[in-house]
Amino acid sequence: MKTSILMVCLGNICRSPLAEGILKEKLPNNLFTVDSAGTAGFHIGRPPDPRSIDVAAQNGISIGHLKARKFTPADFRKFDKIYVMDRQNLSQVQSLAATPEEENKVTLLMESEEIPDPYYGGVEDFKTVFDLLNTACNARRDQLLKNLS
Numbered sequence: 001m002k003t004s005i006l007m008v009c010l011g012n013i014c015r016s017p018l019a020e021g022i023l024k025e026k027l028p029n030n031l032f033t034v035d036s037a038g039t040a041g042f043h044i045g046r047p048p049d050p051r052s053i054d055v056a057a058q059n060g061i062s063i064g065h066l067k068a069r070k071f072t073p074a075d076f077r078k079f080d081k082i083y084v085m086d087r088q089n090l091s092q093v094q095s096l097a098a099t100p101e102e103e104n105k106v107t108l109l110m111e112s113e114e115i116p117d118p119y120y121g122g123v124e125d126f127k128t129v130f131d132l133l134n135t136a137c138n139a140r141r142d143q144l145l146k147n148l149s
């Protein structure tokens with residue numbers, strides 16, 4: 001059975017699709033699946049923000065085919081781990097958990113730091129977010145691979 005991972009932000013167009021693309025590149029796809037979702041439904045069905053698509057492409061990662069969707073309580077059953085970007089995402093997703101086991105699946109992607117929302121920022125903010133996500137995903141990759149053995 002593959003380990004399934006869900007990245008969650010607010011809109012599912014800036015941070016979490018980028019996080020999905022970055023982590024997917026770092027893990028063997030025969031052992032892991034990576035998806036993303038948003039806590040809000042503003043952008044359902046839309047591709048990622050062009051600034052996320054661009055910063056991903058500059059780093060050799062393709063995310064333009066992704067489509068935004070909203071997090072649902074069924075995701076607690078479908079995914080082994082749910083990584084959220086900030087504390088607002090954390091409380092929103094945890095509030096939908098039906099059991100302590102579901103709640104325990106949810107953690108901040110960066111254990112003690114938030115990935116700031118770049119939506120109202122500029123291209124530089126998307127570069128900062130990319131670097132933070134890349135660092136966070138390296139740490140998660142090491143941890144996930146270690147937990148397999």
Ligand code: 4NP
Binds near residue numbers: 010015016
């Ligand atoms: P994300 O960024 O949560 O990283 O996808 C946002 C995208 C859209 C909005 C807010 C944050 N919005 O308010 O529409």
